[in-house]
Amino acid sequence: MSVGIRHDDLRRRNRAMVISAVRRAGQPSRTEIAATTGLSHSTISAISSDLIREGILAESKASEPVSLKRGRPQVGLALNPEAAAVLTVVLSLNFLSAAIIDYTGQVVAEEQRRLDTLTMPRDELIRECMAIVRRRLQDPDLDVRSVARIALAIQGITDSPARAMLWSPITPQTDIAFADMLEDEFGIPATVENDCNMMAVALRWRNPDRYRDDFIAILLSHGIGMGLVLKGELFTGTHSSGGEFGHMIHRPGGALCRCGRRGCIEAYAGNYAIWRNARQMSEESEPIADVSDADMRALAARAREKDGPEREAYRKAGEALGFGLGSLFALIDPAPVAMVGASAAAFDLIEPALRKAIAQTAGGQHSDSISFDTEPNELPLIREGCAMRALSFVDQEIFAPGAQMRPSVRKNVA
Amino acid sequence: MSVGIRHDDLRRRNRAMVISAVRRAGQPSRTEIAATTGLSHSTISAISSDLIREGILAESKASEPVSLKRGRPQVGLALNPEAAAVLTVVLSLNFLSAAIIDYTGQVVAEEQRRLDTLTMPRDELIRECMAIVRRRLQDPDLDVRSVARIALAIQGITDSPARAMLWSPITPQTDIAFADMLEDEFGIPATVENDCNMMAVALRWRNPDRYRDDFIAILLSHGIGMGLVLKGELFTGTHSSGGEFGHMIHRPGGALCRCGRRGCIEAYAGNYAIWRNARQMSEESEPIADVSDADMRALAARAREKDGPEREAYRKAGEALGFGLGSLFALIDPAPVAMVGASAAAFDLIEPALRKAIAQTAGGQHSDSISFDTEPNELPLIREGCAMRALSFVDQEIFAPGAQMRPSVRKNVA
DNA sequence: AGTATTTTTTCGAGGCTCGAAAAAATTAGA
DNA sequence: TCTAATTTTTTCGAGCCTCGAAAAAATACT
Known part of the structure; x- marks a missing residue:
């Protein structure tokens, strides 16, 4: 109690x-x-x-x-x-990046790497993550002792204490306890965060007028993710990072989803689903592993050009997202929405069907007043969110601690 | 901030x-x-x-x-x-009740009335509510000054500050500011609460081992309602009481719901929907206003007796509830569920299809471990919840006030 | 230069919680 | 029955913390 x-x-x-x-x-x-x-x-x-x-x-x-x-x-x-610094790591499909952030939130140093996350064995994936952290910490310009927190953001499901990745679409590996590994290796407190949650955190810092107490960030990309802020608090599940909007059921027994189940929103609105429908493949057909951004842009261009299966694919995506948002709004009441990710650039193709669907739901009352923002570039958002989350931890737990100060992190003490 | x-x-x-x-x-x-x-x-x-x-x-x-x-x-x-007392009012379909509760939570006095809420004009509905409160307060055995809080629970949607009923299935009237009216009339602070939320509050008091930090109370009755506790807090929408589980979309464009929209969970699992399906009426047909508990019991009996449209109706209800819970669990992770209301007595007919559906959802992983409790009698639960909610208010805002004491309510002060 | 104004610091008062010690109330055992 | 042991509750002084009032500091206006 x-x-x-x-x-x-x-x-x-x-x-x-x-x-x-x-x-x-x-x-x-x-x-x-x-x-x-x-x-x-x-x-x-x-x-x-x-x-x-x-x-x-x-x-x-x-x-x-x-x-x-x-x-x-x-x-x-x-x-x-110079009061402290934090280290952010973002692990997404075929991509790993790390940055050192000073106490004011400015990026001090950064490193990016491509790697084949889908085929990489477990050990190697972990090794790559540890290595990029080690390299950033060994930067001669950096006082390692000032690094007070590491935040690693990953696409997929994390546990609710933010200690481990439970499942991720970017790798077949599951249950990797990154936080423990990082803490054991570097002696710096660490967390593992869900990428969409970090997007939400960043949106609030970027635009606190629009994204204040209640809002939704939806990642439109190969899969569909969500970060949710309710009553000023980042919403997480009771056991996991939660908010698996993409796997709410749109049509029971419907299209085959990447998760192996049927009828998930993602199975209509993820890039692979839009691709599948645009190519007029069966809804039963196995989702493909990746669609390049260029291919998706070409698809969107064709959909804008003329009516046809491409346009219909976006319509279906909009419908799935609209009914899903309608159900979500039935639970939490309508709130501002940010559409993030490469496919947010095609939101013009999605929006009409989305609004039409949402207007048919209880949560979509006054659907005209529900507003959508788009932000095609998710990576900077995720990194910013990580940085702010790590810095907030330093603010609260290190510089205003309950028990006693961690003297090693403090500087300039009289 | x-x-x-x-x-x-x-x-x-x-x-x-x-x-x-x-x-x-x-x-x-x-x-x-x-x-x-x-x-x-x-x-x-x-x-x-x-x-x-x-x-x-x-x-x-x-x-x-x-x-x-x-x-x-x-x-x-x-x-x-004797430190204080609270007054609870429960307004549900064709039924109004009020009770005086002492500071320990014991019922001191009670009154119940039948009234025709569906056809009653606005003024009369309000008058009836005010009258039952006045009668309880005029009870000669009661020291009116000790009554420190009124909580009115109502089926339907309330606003998030708990001041008004916004919409309710029990009356065509909307936007009734009961809290203001009660406060103006009796000078006692009042709230208007959603019935399902109060059920959840009561469940936690009754069985804190099972219903602790995260759980779901679902009302199976003419309509479908939900009370949700997350992280130890009663969950409400950002503007309304929220948690309109019954109006999440089960099948886009599907069966006609009492709310006028299509495909809501309620349009498959509400009593009127089960009735409609059991009678093999079209899913398009207008929901009937009320089905008696006796008729529903007879329906359940026939469904248990032999396979047929009645059993199929309960199966469809279970499917809708299962997919809905699956979507909800995708958002918040699985949690214990209590099925409340007369139709919870027919949960044996609902459960198989419900479990089958939930197993097909992302939120339904390990669906065997998700446990359901049933409680057919919702009214005592709602009243208990109201009482506890009002008493908690007295505990916190009157007996541990921020600014200064309300001397009128205090007794035995040295 | 002198006065008005606004921000920031200083200082004593009043509260609150804490730990240690004392007081109170009971049981176990001689 | 009486004493020692044990556990609960109260008392008391110490140490912080916040607050309001007043003082100090730093600038603009006349």
Whole structure:
């Protein structure tokens, strides 16, 4: 059951709140922080002077835009870029990338690699991931001790404590405990995150006005994924990363899905399904392993050009997504949607059927007011999400810890 | 954004935690409370002596079962039944009931009435609800000032702040702001709750071992409703009570639903749908307004007796529920399910097809391990849920308030 | 230069939780 | 019956934390 609040938790939480206010606002003054947090000026003053002394925050000496106002000018507080760093790893189909991010969220160093994830044996896949991390950590420009967190994002299902990949479409391997491996090898706390969840996290940072408390990020790519934020919290399943929108049932007993089952939304709206329908192949036929982005672009071009099986394939995809969203909206009420991934560039072909379908559902009431954004490039989004997630962890668990500080990570302590 | 923790919040929250520990455990000693909350003995001692002085808790003088142990015997703390009372109102099809519940959750007084909700004009429906509340409050045995909260549960959709009924199958009327009306009339804070949500709340109180952090309560009755608890929290939509499981799409363009749309789960699994299929009427035919419980029992009996359209109707219901649950489990991962309502008595007819369907879904992996409980009688469950919800409000907002006490409600204050 | 204004820091007061020790209430054993 | 042991509960002082008020700091206006 939930536990009482101890006296020391109080400072911890308020510290975390100040850090998060600075991260969100950029360069807020102490007065602004007091206003947004509801704490008194004295408290903010005390906490921020602690944080500055510990090297977590710094007063921004930046050339202030003239304050115009009379009175003592506000002095902005900013995150100290050197307070810590995090490492992000993104593992997707045939592609591996890693980046070092400073405490303010800026990319410091980056590395990308192509590899054949589908055929790679388990050991080699793991070795490649560990190797790219090791190379980034050995960068001579980097103080390894400052790296406080590793976040690895992967397409597929992860467990809910974010310790392991359970299943992924990019490899036949299952149940890889990446987090434990990384922690054992490098002694840095690590998590394994679902790629779509990280997209959602990133969208909120990019556009907090649109993506605030409740929204949906859908990845349109070879498969269909979803990241869901409800009531300001990233939604995960009770045991897994959850939110397997692509495997909700669109038509019982319908088209064959990559997961081996029938009638999943993905079996109509994944790239392989659009391809299969555009080629007028049977819905029973085995999903192909990969369709290149170029092929999908060509398909979309033909669909735009003239009515035919290609256009019909996109229509079916839209219908599946629309009924699926309608069912989802019946559960959670309508919310803004972001369509992410290469196929989001073909959303013009998908949208009409999607809206028509959603209008036939209970969740699609006032379907005109439901708005869709598109973002064709998912990779930067995933990396940004990972970075923000890892940094939030540092903010909360390392710089505002419950028990005691991890002194190795802290710098500039008086 | 989230707000800082003030110093006085601390006591408030810990008070609330002590109260809730007592409500949960029944008669815990101070030592037990200290253990479950993680707070120190001194803190628990201080808080509980406050609560006793204020008449919220009382030391249970009850004949202790011999403690068997050496040492000073534990003295149990219990809720003071007279500390407050709440009023529950349940409005369902052709039926209205109200009850006064004491602070320990015991029913003190009760009243039930039949009324024709489907044809009743708006004013009369509202008048009936207000009247039953007024009669209960005028009971000479009751100290009106002790009534600290009214909770009204209604079949249908409520808004997420629990202030109004938005839509309900039991009446053609929409958008009735019951909470405001009750508060204006009686000066007692009120909420309007969804019936299935209250079922879920009650299930957790009845059987916290099975229904703890994640579970699903499904109402099988004329329509199909759901109450959902995720991560220990009652799940509601972003704008409405949400969780409209019955209106997820089972078959796009399929059977005509009571909501006017097509292919909803309810259009296969609601009583009217089972009836329609059993009578081999067209799936297009208009849903009938009501089927009596006796007729449904007769239908189930015939279905058990021999194969035929009745059995097939239950099979279709099971299929719809199974695919729907599969889609839901794809989103939230599998969780225990309670089937509530008169038709839960026919769950033996539904279960085989349900399990077969769910096994065909991604969410239905290991479908054998998904367990179903049945509870045919929903009304007591709804009332219990209302009572617990209202009492939790009193615990948290009145007896552990942030700003200041509401002196009118408090008794026995030194 | 002096005054008004706004931000930030300082300082004492009041609360809260905690640990240690004391007090209370019972059982086990002599 | 009396004493020692044991367990629960209360008491008390220490240490933090936040807050409000006042002071200090830093600028614009006149």
